[in-house]
Amino acid sequence: MANSDPVYLRVVEDLRRQIVDGTLPPGAPIPSRHQITRKYSVGETAARHALRVLAQEGLIVGRVGSGHRVREKPTLLPSYRSRVPEPHTPFAMDMQANGRQPSWNWRSELAEAPPEIAQRLQLSQWSPVIRIRFVFRGDGKPMQLATSYELIEFGQSQSPEEGTAERRSTVSRMAANGTKITEISESVHVRVPQPTESDLLELPTGVQVLHVERTHWAAERPVETSDIVIPGDKFRLVYGIPVSL
Amino acid sequence: MANSDPVYLRVVEDLRRQIVDGTLPPGAPIPSRHQITRKYSVGETAARHALRVLAQEGLIVGRVGSGHRVREKPTLLPSYRSRVPEPHTPFAMDMQANGRQPSWNWRSELAEAPPEIAQRLQLSQWSPVIRIRFVFRGDGKPMQLATSYELIEFGQSQSPEEGTAERRSTVSRMAANGTKITEISESVHVRVPQPTESDLLELPTGVQVLHVERTHWAAERPVETSDIVIPGDKFRLVYGIPVSL
DNA sequence: GAAGCTCGCCTGTGGCTCCAACTTTGCCCG
DNA sequence: CGGGCAAAGTTGGAGCCACAGGCGAGCTTC
Structure with missing residues (x-):
């Protein structure tokens, strides 16, 4: 099932899980593109894609120069x-x-x-x-x-x-x-x-x-x-x- | 202004304008990656990125094999x-x-x-x-x-x-x-x-x-x-x- | 000890290429 | 003349590389 899934989804799902279950609390740093390529054995494209998807979903925010972090919960x-x-x-x-x-x-x-x-x-x-x-x-x-x-x-x-x-x-x-x-x-x-x-x-x-x-x-x-x-x-x-x- | 903007944004903005003002009506085909590279003189990465952004915004939908089309308005x-x-x-x-x-x-x-x-x-x-x-x-x-x-x-x-x-x-x-x-x-x-x-x-x-x-x-x-x-x-x-x- | 600067890390952007899977089209052969 | 098949075109996934510019840790200098 999850075998033939795209590689980047593996990364997305793992990081997402860690974010929603609190392993990565709001404000916590997300591995950088290079770290992801190494940790998950994927190419840089997949790492980048995964980060983009998570950012798109609003779970993380990226800042040029200082990496991605878990988005702080906004008070509504x-x-x-x-x-x-x-x-x-x-x-x-x-x-x-x-x-x-x-x-x-x-x-x-x-x-x-x-x-x-x-x-x-x-x-x-x-x-x-x-x-x-x-x-x-x-x-x-x-x-x-x-x-x-x-x-x-x-x-x-x-x-x-x-x-x-x-x-x-x-x-x-x-x-x-x-x-x-x-x-x-x-x-x-x-x-x-x-x-x-x-x-x-x-x-x-x-x-x-x-x-x-x-x-x-x-x-x-x-x-x-x-x-x-x-x-x-x-x-x-x-x-x-x-x-x- | 729009000069130093990323290249892909030029494509996104042009297509988006055509979609929202009705030049490209719902169901109309969107230029393919290759056509975009030629028409806007951008690389394939930028073309693909532009299409991804528009798809992300829900303005277009892509189907493997038959290209992107303007999204039909969903009835809510x-x-x-x-x-x-x-x-x-x-x-x-x-x-x-x-x-x-x-x-x-x-x-x-x-x-x-x-x-x-x-x-x-x-x-x-x-x-x-x-x-x-x-x-x-x-x-x-x-x-x-x-x-x-x-x-x-x-x-x-x-x-x-x-x-x-x-x-x-x-x-x-x-x-x-x-x-x-x-x-x-x-x-x-x-x-x-x-x-x-x-x-x-x-x-x-x-x-x-x-x-x-x-x-x-x-x-x-x-x-x-x-x-x-x-x-x-x-x-x-x-x-x-x-x-x- | 403090202030300032340098250098390395990270993102965002962008270019090029390859491949698998799927659609459409048009041609060829029966 | 028509049906079926093959080729061409398209998306989506994936890899690799390069470069500009922001940010910050840590070193150097005063």
Whole structure:
């Protein structure tokens, strides 16, 4: 079975086993390419490949000059998704709950709803909507991205604007507006970050992102929908599911 | 800028651009290693590396003999997490909603709660609990894993048992029992699958998993908690967040 | 004893080659 | 004219080598 398997897998599996069972604790040095070639009697290519795979899996990190080490377990900040966000976005509330200084900036502009967004807002394709792009930071470091689409009739302004940290949550803005948000729905999946996202979020290779599609509903109609990109190595999402009595 | 960048990145970026902007639609063939070496004037190593990176990102898939193609967009099955699961687990309900035949098997036994589980159940470490392991299948193929921990006073039996597809959801079992579940909480994060998980779920390399920690509460006390492992390439989790009027 | 520098180790990148296994295609022969 | 087979093309695995540049241990020098 494991006989005809590729050679590099033998190395990967052995090292992985040692990492997950704690023989190699977080921070411990991983044998170098040369050491692997000797220890496992494999070529340099296989050694390199094995290290790449483990790095790709997020189990080890390599630094030029000082070798590979077992990745330290990141502490995942909770993001409480079930709390209705007021006065600010969930992100700002999470950061405050976690004792970090939240800051963010945004840019709004008029745009045409691409097919998927149009569907989520129950509009026809390429209808005009207001698009707002956010970059959220915690203690100055970029931590989440979001792109929000609002129906034009609810947006305050149709001309491009931008700002920092003073935009309020959709829920409270709508409330001030006379529109009561009655439900929020979120759909969560995992994906590989796009290059611009890796860039903006300063993601190490191998880290995937949680993609949250969030829609605000008022009276059975969607009024706003957003795509939120959350680094998988920094956050966990916490939901409460009420059970009606 | 892009001048001193590694050569293979030029290839990756060009192909990626063509894929994301639709020049190369899903299913379209990607140039072979030899074609890449010629077209971009790079060595074969760089060409191969570029293809590996794109495959790793999930944008293309390679098949021995017939080349690489742009990956078809996988359809992610929705998993409706907010619905209170009766009479069966969320998984079974999702499969039915998606028109697939659900099946599962489980094994229960007495175990000692490891620190993290003990904390989630508000017990002291290594307290006796009932541990139940599930493998969930859709149309016969393994799709989700779960490990559940129940307080002994609520479990029906303390001796090891196993079964197939007849175990009811915690909510309905507790109800039959006189204990009303009042809330369910879930915490979602992403992680790399452990080898046994990759094995059981038959995951391709590079696919990460959604790890859901789910806890059932009755009268402000946790009565059951489970770890659910969900392949990131097969499911998206859907939550509804009620906004109280 | 402390400060600074040198040299060796390690990673990341990249080039070249060979081989096994598999797919596709097109040609040849019946 | 059609079916089957062989050749060409492709991926994935594997080996070897080279080189730039970061990092750090340890030696040298002040």
